[in-house]
Amino acid sequence: MTHQTDTITLPHGRPGTTRRLTIHRFGTQGARPKAYIQAGLHAGELPGLVVARHLLERLTALDAEGRIKGEVVLVPMANPIGLDQVLLGGHVGRFDLATGVNFNRAFADLADAVSVRLRPGDLGPDASANGRFIQAALANAAQALQPRTEADALRKLLLSHAVDADIVLDLHCDSEAVMHLYTTPACWPLGVADLASRLEAKAVFLADVSGGEPFDEVCSTPWDTLRARHGGPETPVPVGCSAVTVELRGEGDVDDTLAAADAAALIDHLAWRGIIDMPAPLVPDTSDLATPLAGVDRVRAPVAGVALYHVALGDMVTAGRHVATVLDPFTGDRHACHAVSDGIIWSRTQNRYAGPGDILLCVAGREVLVTSGPLLTA
Template sequence: MTHAIDTITLPHGRPGTSRTVRIHRFGQPGARPKAYIQAGLHAGELPGMLVAQQLVRHLAALDAAGAVTGEIVLVPMANPIGLDQMLLGTHLGRFDLAAGVNFNRSFADLWEPVAQALRNGRAGPLGPDADANRRLIQQALADAALALTPRTEADALRRLLLLNAVDADLMLDLHCDSEAAMHLYTTPACWPDFADLATRLGCLAALLAESSGGEPFDEACSTPWDRLRALFDTPETPIPVGCHATTVELRGESDVDEGLAAQDAAAIIGHLAWRGVLALPAPTIEVDLTLATPLAAVDRVRTPVGGVALYHVALGDQVTAGQHVATVMDPATGERHLCHAGTDGPVWSRRQCRYAGPGDILLSIAGRKVLVTSGNLLTA
C-alpha cells in the first residue's frame, strides 16, 4: 500500500492566519504514467470536490490491491483561499478578493525557461527517443515551476499546484459551469485521446482551442509542449504531446449529487485504466470524435438590456441561428427584449441567476463555424 497524504501550508498568508492544501498520492513516486487530478480551483464549484472524494475512496482501495501501476496525485480541494471567502452570507470562490483575479487564470507560462534550458544544454540533450525527450522536458518543467518566486498567497497556491501537475502525463482539472450539460475543454493536440474520457462522461461537447487566453491551469500544463514542439521537434529529436490536460465541466453548480458523483468517478476510473495508470480492464466503448468543436465557434448569447431572464430552450436543445432562445423583461416597465441564437448547435450552458445586467451572457451554444477571431475565448 502506497497511499500517502501530504498537508502543505501556504506561505505569504496574513499574520495570524494559515491555509493548507491536502494532497493524496497513490502508487510509487516516479512511476509512469503519472496522472494529476484536482478539484475546487474555483472554490464555489462543488461537484468536482464531491467527485474527488469518491475518487479518494476508489483509489485507496485500488492502491491497497496493488492496482495502481502509475502514479496518481489527487488534490480534492485545491483552493482553501477561495473556500474561505464569504461576503454577506454569499460564497465567492471564483475570484481572489485580494487582487480581483480569477483563481483559474494567470498561471505561469513555463515554456520560455524550458526552451532556454534546452538551448544552453542545462536541461540535457534531446535525442532520437521520444519518450526520453518527454521525461527530460517534464523534469525541466518541474525545475522551472520550482524556480518560481511567489509574492502572494494566491501565487504560492498556483506554484504549488503547478509543481505537482506540470510533469504529469495526464491532468484533469474538475470544474462546473453555472447551469450546464457535461462538457470539457482541451487543445486540438490533446483532443483525440480525450475522446475516450468525453464519451465515458457523456459530454455534450468538447471545446477545443490552442490558446483560450488568460493562462488557465490546464493550458499551463499542456501548451508549453505545443510551443516546445514548434521549436525543437525534428525527425532526430521527436517531442510528443507530453501532458494531456483538460478542464472537465461537471454540469452545473447545483448538480451536487452523490449518484452523479459516483457515475462521474467511475468514468474517470475507466479512463485512468484506459490510459494504463491503473491495472484494470477498461470497459470497451465506442468513442465519439464528433463531440469536438472549436471554442471560437461558441455563441455567447448576451442580454441587450438588464432585467429578468426568461429561457425558451433547455440544456441540450439543438437550436438554429436566428431562433428566439430567451427574453429579458424590464421589471420596472414590463418591456420585453428578445434574444436570438447566432449559430446552429446545442445549448450547453445557461446563466443560473435569472437577473442579468446589460451585456451579460445568458446562454452558450456549441456551434461549428468560427465566430471569434481575436481576444480571449473564456468568460471571466
C-alpha cells in the first residue's frame, strides 16, 4: 500500500492554540498524472466533507488493490480555521472572522514569480517537458511564499500541494443549487465535459478570470499567462493544470447516498484520466453544456422583503419570465422579478428575507451580460 497521511500544524496561530491540516497521499510521489482534491475550503459547505470521506474509503481500497497508477492527494477538510468559527451558535465557514476575507479568495498567482525566473534555454520544443519544468517551478514558487497570518499560511499549504498537479478538483456547494462546475475556457477541452457528465451536472461556467484569485484559477491560469509570455512554435507551453470547482448542489444536500454516488463519479473520472487502473463507464456527451460565467443572469430583489419563488431549481426559463416576487410584509406591496436571459435556474438563495439588491436566483444564460468587474459573488 502507498497510502500516507501527513498532519501539519498551521503556523502563525495565537498562543496556546493550534490548528492542523490532514493530507492523504496515494500512489508514488512524482508519478503522473497527479490529481489534487480538496473539500471544505468554505468550511460551512458540508456536502464536500461527506464526499471526501467516501473518496478516502474508495481510494484506500483501490490502493490496497494496487490500482493507483498516478498520484492522488486528498485534503478532506481543507479549512480547519473555518471549521472552528462558530458565532452566536451559527457556523461561519466562508469568511475569515479575523479579516473578513473569503477563504476562497486572495490565493497567490504565481505566474509572475515563475516568469521572472525563466531563462533562455529553460523551455524547448517538447511541450510535455516544458510542462514538467513549469510544474516544478510553480511548486518552488509556492514554497517560497512568506505568509504572515494563519489564513495565508493555510493558503500557502494548500497551494503548495496543488499547483503542480495535472488535475485539481475543489469541492464546494451553493446555497440552493443543482450540480454545476466552474472552470476556464482553456481547461474545458481537457476532459471537464467527462467530469460534468459523470456528476450529472446541469451547468458549467467558463471564465478566463473570474476575479479575486480563487483557488482553482490560481492553479490553472498561470499556464495561460506563461503561454502568452513564453510560449511559441519553438517553446510550446501546454495547459498544464485542469482545475475545476465542483459545486455539489446546495448547502442542505448533505446526504450519504448522494455523497457516495458523487464520490463514485469522481473515481470513475480519475480512472478515465488514467490515474486509477480500472475501467471507466461510457457517459453521454455534454460538450454543449458550458456557458460563459459572464452570462449568468443574477435576478435581484428590487426592494427589501420576503422572497417568493415561482420557479424551481432545474427549471428552464425564457427572458421576461416572472420568476420571483418580493413581498413587503408591512405594506402588502408585491414586486415582480423577471429573468433577463433564457436558461436553466441553477441556484437560489436559502435566505427568503431579502435586502434591496440581494441576489435571489440565477439563470445560466449564453449571452454575455457582464463586461467588467468580478464575476463571482462575495
